[in-house]
Amino acid sequence: MSATIAYIRVSTEDQSTDTQRATIEERHKVDQWFVDEATSGTIKAKDRQGLGGLLNYAREGDTVIVYAIDRLGRNTVDVLETVDLLKEKGVAVLSLREGFDMSTPMGKAMLTMLTAMAELERSNIKERQLAGIKRAKAEGKALGREKTINDEDVAQWRQENSASIKATAEHFDISTASVKRACRTAKNVAA
DSSP states (O other): OOOEEEEEEOSSTTOOSHHHHHHHHHHOOOSEEEEEOSOOTTSOGGGSHHHHHHHHHOOTTOEEEESSGGGSOSSHHHHHHHHHHHHHTTOEEEETTTTEETTSHHHHHHHHHHHHHHHHHHHHHHHHHHHHHHHHHHTTOOOSOOOOSOHHHHHHHHHHTTOOHHHHHHHHTOOHHHHHHHHHHHHHHHO
């Protein structure tokens, strides 16, 4: 019996998979969910825990549903490799946002064009961002948000209380990424 499988992914801890899940559930009855949270798209698909599990689980006749094609990877090669792996197993891939079935020749052509355009757009955004940063530095402007925590205080409190990163983040009302950065910075200053 074939299964309907859903895969959802977010890149950072600040993001939620709720929208992706709700959109998929509105249109499909899902038999099995695979999730990657706080997983960068730069990590190859097969190396992500959730997508790796999906690739092992999927069988011939199954259908994999994603909210958007960029959930499978951030570059054309990675997305196409993942789709090809699934296609070789006889698994269909549907992308809701783009609205096509990637198991068909037309769907694969659309996939190639969309992922290439997305990659180009990300490259353009990064280029504009770097140009803006360069201009701001040349004008002597301060970059980034003003720092609100003392790295040594965070690292010291965490060590004295044998606290986890999460508990430290909650204590200081900061993100877990800020705790990691503070501990790293404090360690480098002490060295």
